[in-house]
C-alpha cells in the first residue's frame with residue numbers, strides 16, 4: 580500500500596531523473612479528489628492524447644472538456660520531451676478496469692504482460708483506476724503512424740521511473756491504458772513490454788543516469804539488415820519477385836525516424852537534384868540496401884558457379900584423392916585451405 584506523494588516530492592523526483600519539468604498554473608491543488616478516492620496508489624498508466632499539431636494539448640489535459648473535466652492526468656508529456664504537470668491527485672485518465680490486472684500490478688506478479696483485461700469503465704465489477712494510478716498523457720495522434728520522438732519516449736520512461744523509484748516499485752508497475760481497459764488502444768505505437776524493459780534499465784541505474792538506447796525508436800543498420808533478410812527470404816520462399824505495389828508500399832511505409840539518413844546519396848535527392856527529400860524516412864534506404872544486397876549475392880553466386888564448374892574431377896580422381904586424404908589427414912586441411920584461397924581469388928575478380 581502506498582500513500583500518494585506530495586507535489587513537491589514529485590517535482591523533486593522528476594528533476595532527479597533529469598526530466599525537464601513545467602508546472603502548469605495551479606496544478607499543485609488541481610485534482611478530482613472531491614469526486615472520489617485518491618490512493619492508495621499502485622502504479623503508473625501511459626496514454627496517448629489523440630491530438631496533433633495545432634492543439635493546445637497541455638491546457639486540454641489541465642482543463643479537460645465538457646464531457647470530461649480536468650485534470651485528465653498527472654501530467655502531459657509533449658513531443659519535445661517536456662513533462663507538464665497538470666494534476667496533483669485524482670485525475671480523469673484511467674477510468675474503470677480489471678481488478679485482476681490491478682492485483683498483478685500490486686504484486687508485480689506477471690510475466691511479460693499483465694493478464695488480458697476484460698473490463699472497462701462502466702463494466703460490472705470494474706475497479707476505479709483513477710484512485711489507483713498516476714497517469715502520463717503523452718502527445719501523439721494515436722493513429723499508429725504518428726512517430727514517438729526519441730526525446731519524448733526517453734522522458735516518458737524517466738517520468739515513470741521517477742514515480743516508481745519514490746514508491747519502491749519495479750518496472751511492472753508501469754502499464755499502458757490498453758492493459759487496464761479492454762476499450763482502449765493507447766499508447767499506440769509503443770509495445771509496453773519494450774517500455775517496461777527500458778523502465779527496468781532506467782531503474783537499475785541511479786536516478787538521472789539512464790539516457791535511453793540508441794536503437795529505441797529508429798531504424799539501425801541491424802534493422803535494415805533484418806528488413807533485407809526478410810525480403811530476400813520472401814524472394815527465395817516465394818520463388819517470385821517483389822511486385823511494384825510491394826515496393827510502393829514499402830517506399831511509402833509508416834514514417835520512421837532515421838537513425839542514419841542517407842546523406843550524400845544522389846538516389847535520395849529531391850527533384851531539384853540537390854536536397855535530400857528523405858531525412859526522416861529510411862524505408863527507401865532499406866529497399867535500396869536490399870536491392871544492392873541481392874545484386875551482390877547474385878554476383879557472388881555466379882562467381883561460385885564459375886569456380887565450381889571449372890573443377891572437373893573424374894570418379895577415379897575423387898577415389899585417388901579420398902585414399903590420399905585417408906592415409907594423410909593433414910592433407911584434407913591443406914586442400915580446404917587451397918580451395919578457400921582459390922575461391923577468394925575468384926570472388927575478388
Ligand SMILES: [Zn+2]
Nearest residue numbers: 626627756765
Ligand atoms: Zn488513455
